[in-house]
Amino acid sequence: MPSHAVLTVDQKRAAEKAAMDGGISEWELMQRAGEGAADWVARMAGGRSVCVLCGPGNNGGDGYVIAESLRKRGLAVSVVAPKEPGSETSRNAREYYEGEVSDGALPEACVYVDCLFGYGLSRKVEGDFACLLAGLRDASGFKIAIDVPSSIVSDTGELLGPEVGYDLTLALGAWKRAHVMMPAIARMGVKRLVDIGIELPDHAPRMSLPPRLMPPAADAHKYRRGLLAIVAGEMLGAPLLSAEAAMRSGAGYVKLLSEHSHPDAPAELVIDGAPLPAALEDTRIGAVLVGPGLGRREESREKLAAALSARKPAVLDADALHLLDPSLLENADRSMIAVTSHEGELAALCETFEVRGADKIARAQELHAATGMTVLAKGPDSVLAGAEGLRFFTRGSSWLSAAGTGDVLAGIAASRLAVHGEPQRALEEAVWLHHEAARLAGPAFTAGQLAHAVKPAMETYL
Ligand SMILES: NC(=O)C1=CN([C@@H]2O[C@H](COP(=O)(O)OP(=O)(O)OC[C@H]3O[C@@H](n4cnc5c(N)ncnc54)[C@H](OP(=O)(O)O)[C@@H]3O)[C@@H](O)[C@H]2O)[C@@H](O)CC1
Ligand SMILES: Nc1ncnc2c1ncn2[C@@H]1O[C@H](COP(=O)(O)OP(=O)(O)O)[C@@H](O)[C@H]1O
Ligand SMILES: [K+]
Numbered sequence: 001m002p003s004h005a006v007l008t009v010d011q012k013r014a015a016e017k018a019a020m021d022g023g024i025s026e027w028e029l030m031q032r033a034g035e036g037a038a039d040w041v042a043r044m045a046g047g048r049s050v051c052v053l054c055g056p057g058n059n060g061g062d063g064y065v066i067a068e069s070l071r072k073r074g075l076a077v078s079v080v081a082p083k084e085p086g087s088e089t090s091r092n093a094r095e096y097y098e099g100e101v102s103d104g105a106l107p108e109a110c111v112y113v114d115c116l117f118g119y120g121l122s123r124k125v126e127g128d129f130a131c132l133l134a135g136l137r138d139a140s141g142f143k144i145a146i147d148v149p150s151s152i153v154s155d156t157g158e159l160l161g162p163e164v165g166y167d168l169t170l171a172l173g174a175w176k177r178a179h180v181m182m183p184a185i186a187r188m189g190v191k192r193l194v195d196i197g198i199e200l201p202d203h204a205p206r207m208s209l210p211p212r213l214m215p216p217a218a219d220a221h222k223y224r225r226g227l228l229a230i231v232a233g234e235m236l237g238a239p240l241l242s243a244e245a246a247m248r249s250g251a252g253y254v255k256l257l258s259e260h261s262h263p264d265a266p267a268e269l270v271i272d273g274a275p276l277p278a279a280l281e282d283t284r285i286g287a288v289l290v291g292p293g294l295g296r297r298e299e300s301r302e303k304l305a306a307a308l309s310a311r312k313p314a315v316l317d318a319d320a321l322h323l324l325d326p327s328l329l330e331n332a333d334r335s336m337i338a339v340t341s342h343e344g345e346l347a348a349l350c351e352t353f354e355v356r357g358a359d360k361i362a363r364a365q366e367l368h369a370a371t372g373m374t375v376l377a378k379g380p381d382s383v384l385a386g387a388e389g390l391r392f393f394t395r396g397s398s399w400l401s402a403a404g405t406g407d408v409l410a411g412i413a414a415s416r417l418a419v420h421g422e423p424q425r426a427l428e429e430a431v432w433l434h435h436e437a438a439r440l441a442g443p444a445f446t447a448g449q450l451a452h453a454v455k456p457a458m459e460t461y462l
Contacts, residue, residue, distance in 0.1 A: 034065025051109035061090030063115025125161025157181030205390030225252025226418030232258035234295030242411030249415035289414035291320030334372030396435035404447025
């Protein structure tokens with residue numbers, strides 16, 4: 001089975017070195033990479049012409065192997081290489097390719113394969129390389145990036161040259177950080193992994209895998225399936241959206257803890273008006289959600305304090321993340337807390353807990369390390385940091401960029417937490433269900449419609 005590890009360049013180089021120390025030559029690895037990529041390119045080309053752009057390093061070496069493989073399959077192939085190969089293995093590859101190589105402008109082709117630079121990109125792309133990439137950006141053919149798009153830094157997703165939009169990106173041997181980070185992923189098109197048969201580190205950060213959900217046990221009842229208590233605050237709409245999603249995500253019983261009446265609340269949502277500390281004493285509560293619509297006043301802080309000192313599995317979202325501070329965490333069971341923060345909330349938490357990570361991945365990881373909470377840093381490049389390590393997700397629908405979709409996510413996560421009590425698993429399941437609900441809801445949905453689509457999304461993973 002291919003590994004789902006997401007590696008830094010150092011980790012990838014170490015894995016390749018270990019394979020070579022084990023007796024596989026670099027040339028053998030390059031042939032595997034090139035042949036595996038050529039299978040995809042041939043499929044996409046469907047007999048049409050292909051142009052391969054080759055750089056001076058091993059990414060360029062892959063390009064010559066791809067070109068030769070396509071040539072042998074009878075395709076019309078052209079190769080452009082502004083500079084001669086510089087490494088021994090890429091020189092082998094250049095000799096292996098029996099066709100013509102030009103160092104001129106980008107020729108016309110139906111499919112372009114970009115092998116200028118892979119994870120070895122070390123500085124701004126300029127001169128002939130930049131001209132070729134600008135030509136590629138403006139060309140109308142199908143564009144395939146090999147390993148990492150040539151203007152993108154593998155470890156950071158940073159752009160160091162012309163911004164080309166690819167249709168397909170083929171990661172060789174392992175996913176790299178750039179394959180999960182914005183803005184890089186927005187330019188990569190569909191992403192696929194080409195297995196080159198090297199062992200990858202067991203405990204590396206990895207892509208999240210689709211969850212496998214279970215129907216309730218034969219002897220289930222509403223409490224055993226999970227009782228979720230949602231703490232209501234100043235604004236009524238947000239916790240109701242969370243509740244709509246939570247009722248469709250597996251919990252057997254969803255309660256809104258609120259001193260106010262909610263005329264718009266659905267009939268199946270129980271409203272408990274008891275004073276909050278007393279309501280939270282119910283030992284049957286499997287999880288608490290606090291934050292959506294909570295407000296940021298002194299009463300809001302008291303509610304958050306009460307929710308945390310109940311020491312139950314909890315999802316913290318929205319206002320709760322602005323109110324949270326080290327003193328509030330003193331009475332809490334941090335290992336049972338799941339946080340769903342967007343960029344602004346993550347920044348606020350990092351400031352409160354003095355976390356200064358260089359990028360989103362580092363911030364999520366360091367916030368988890370500093371607090372013990374399981375942290376989901378949301379967005380098109382959601383990253384989850386918890387006791388089981390880092391998890392990355394493929395990008396969800398951009399229609400999720402609508403008000404209230406975060407309340408829906410928090411409701412799903414809290415519902416899953418009420419079902420099994422495991423924060424990292426709950427957040428992972430929630431992201432998948434959220435993305436699937438968005439896919440099923442199609443374009444231009446409202447947060448309420450998204451919450452309703454969680455029910456059919458559940459079916460996908462049962
Ligand atoms: N190792 C293995 O086992 C396997 C590796 N594989 C493949 O190798 C790729 C990594 O290869 P790599 O390390 O040779 O780096 P690569 O991405 O080709 O670039 C380095 C070259 O580009 C140059 N250069 C950099 N930036 C530049 C710039 N802005 N402008 C101009 N030049 C620039 C740099 O030159 P220098 O900095 O030395 O001047 C050097 O010559 C990897 O992504 C995968 O595709 C697969 O075959 C599987 C097996
Ligand atoms: N462009 C996007 N592509 C994919 N997912 C997105 C995008 N923008 C937002 N999302 C997702 O939508 C949700 C928005 O949550 P949030 O910002 O808390 O919204 P709100 O506070 O209005 O409920 C998050 O789950 C986030 O990952
Ligand atoms: K490339």
